[in-house]
Amino acid sequence: MHNIKSYMASVTRMLEGKKLVCINCGVETPSHINPTFCPNCESAISIDRATLTKNDPERIAALDAINAGVASGDFESAAASYDRMITKNPEPGLVYASGILHIKWSNHVLNAIDYGQPGYMESNSATIDLSNAIASRSRSKFTHVVETYKLDQSHQDSLSYAYTVFLSQIKLGNYQNAKSTAARIPKMGSAEVSDYSGAVLDAHTGRYDSVLKYTDSLVAAGKLYPNAAFYAALAMFNKRMDRDALQLATSLRDVIGPARVDRLIGKINALGRISEGPISI
Numbered sequence: 206m207h208n209i210k211s212y213m214a215s216v217t218r219m220l221e222g223k224k225l226v227c228i229n230c231g232v233e234t235p236s237h238i239n240p241t242f243c244p245n246c247e248s249a250i251s252i253d254r255a256t257l258t259k260n261d262p263e264r265i266a267a268l269d270a271i272n273a274g275v276a277s278g279d280f281e282s283a284a285a286s287y288d289r290m291i292t293k294n295p296e297p298g299l300v301y302a303s304g305i306l307h308i309k310w311s312n313h314v315l316n317a318i319d320y321g322q323p324g325y326m327e328s329n330s331a332t333i334d335l336s337n338a339i340a341s342r343s344r345s346k347f348t349h350v351v352e353t354y355k356l357d358q359s360h361q362d363s364l365s366y367a368y369t370v371f372l373s374q375i376k377l378g379n380y381q382n383a384k385s386t387a388a389r390i391p392k393m394g395s396a397e398v399s400d401y402s403g404a405v406l407d408a409h410t411g412r413y414d415s416v417l418k419y420t421d422s423l424v425a426a427g428k429l430y431p432n433a434a435f436y437a438a439l440a441m442f443n444k445r446m447d448r449d450a451l452q453l454a455t456s457l458r459d460v461i462g463p464a465r466v467d468r469l470i471g472k473i474n475a476l477g478r479i480s481e482g483p484i485s486i
């Protein structure tokens with residue numbers, strides 16, 4: 206049984222940690238352990254921004270341009286920046302991260318629907334078509350990662366490639382295939398990636414007891430990853446422990462950013478199952 210106080214202490218430790226940067230999407234996250242997992246695209250990350258800037262200034266500049274594009278709603282230029290990076294350097298992690306960008310772009314387009322506008326039905330059908338077309342492009346990025354891996358035997362033993370294939374299969378909803386890929390990861394020698402992959406699969410397939418068992422063990426070992434904490438909050442919510450889920454999710458706003466956390470917080474509050482009065486958060 207989880208202890209919410211231990212989880213909150215883990216989040217405090219995360220915030221006191223060093224910031225690590227994702228080499229595939231450029232998002233930074235504070236972490237007291239290394240390696241950890243990117244809260245945006247879930248790539249394994251282990252270096253800080255200063256090191257990446259020193260080692261590969263062109264890459265950090267391109268990722269900054271992508272994130273500036275996303276922040277201003279200019280997803281088209283962000284996607285084009287990814288295409289240029291991938292043409293030069295066809296890494297599966299970049300193709301996968303470009304797929305994540307397309308999911309965000311598709312959602313961004315869909316969120317622009319104005320239901321109050323006269324004649325909104327007509328203009329909205331064009332918006333929905335555009336959103337679907339972008340979502341389809343994201344699926345083709347994930348499919349590309351999976352298919353290239355199958356064809357290219359020289360990368361069959363690459364842990365990071367196999368893990369990227371696993372994440373792509375999760376995004377495609379191919380959980381059975383993702384499970385087969387995750388089963389190969391222990392042989393590649395990373396207990397962290399192997400265990401985390403198991404938790405990602407469990408979170409996506411609704412095995413919340415198993416998610417909490419995993420995150421409880423990370424808390425006990427002092428190694429809770431930011432994203433694992435998010436899955437723990439999701440699991441608590443789905444196991445109807447709304448008060449703990451809300452407290453943990455709210456604390457994660459400063460760690461993994463409000464965009465993802467606020468959807469979960471909104472869901473918890475919308476159900477209104479917490480009736481014992483106000484919660485201090």
Ligand SMILES: [Zn+2]
Pocket residue numbers: 227228229230231232243244245246247248302
């Ligand atoms: Zn990332």
